[in-house]
Amino acid sequence: MAGEWNLGRRRLGDRLRELRKRSGRSAEEAAQAIEHSLSTVSRIETGKNPVRLRDVMALLDLYGVSDQDERAEVAELHEAAQREPWWSEFDPILDPGMGTYADLEDAATDIQLYENIFVPGMAQHPEYAREVLAAAHPDAPTEEIALRVRFREDRRKQLLTRGDRVLRLRVVVEESVLRRPVGGPDAMRRQIDQLHDFADHRGVTLQIMPTARGAHAALRGGFTILTSRAPAKSTVYIDCSAGNLYLEKPAEVAQFAELYDRLQAEAAGPQETHGFLDRLAREIGHEK
Known part of the structure; x- marks a missing residue:
């Protein structure tokens, strides 16, 4: 570490x-x-x-x-x-900064996440995760990819299985993310089923941003706002090819919080999102 x-x-x-x-x-x-x-x-x-x-x-x-x-x-x-963090056993294979991000997630009571490239890691089906990670790390041996997948599985459990401490998790995902055939039709159907289960967790709100909405203010890229209570603090995290970016100044956080509010208002509501996932699963089911 x-x-x-x-x-x-x-x-x-x-x-x-x-x-x-x-x-x-x-x-x-x-x-x-x-x-x-x-x-x-x-x-x-x-x-x-x-x-x-x-x-x-x-x-x-x-x-x-x-x-x-x-x-x-x-x-x-x-x-x-x-204390050693729960992710310490994965430290040798983690990308730089991922341990810090996992710690921020653990401390958070409220997470607002917008993703326009992949299904968020915390909601990925293992098969989907394996395809994404293998593409990102083409030279990694099979055992390393399997360990990276397990890290994502353990990370989801840490977030969603907290007993009485409920995490408020709000997620907006672009429709185009779910139309990218990662792993093929069968893998995508399993991924959509997992998203249904993910959305049913207590404290989770999942929304899809329909492509038909056209341009919106967050098209430049995904971001995450993580807020903790003790001590009260909000951090904006942006993952990019040049490295991990953390923003903590109140004015910067406020700018992204306002942007997220606009995203939620423009995206499909939770019930509409469930219907969209059902329709997409049927469409995939008819593909040859």
């Missing part, structure tokens, strides 16, 4: 910075309290450096955090920052 952004440390650092500012204490005072340099405090608050639990407790004392529930919450963030 070398080079991956540690989301657990980032969430802890965000919380510690929030508490410091609430208390009116300076970063210099924090550095004195834990007997470290000012640059170390900066790196702790940005999630770049790990921090010992005793130093966390010393900072909470400095910041006047006496509420036991609040102290326990910060202690839980510290514990989470020490």
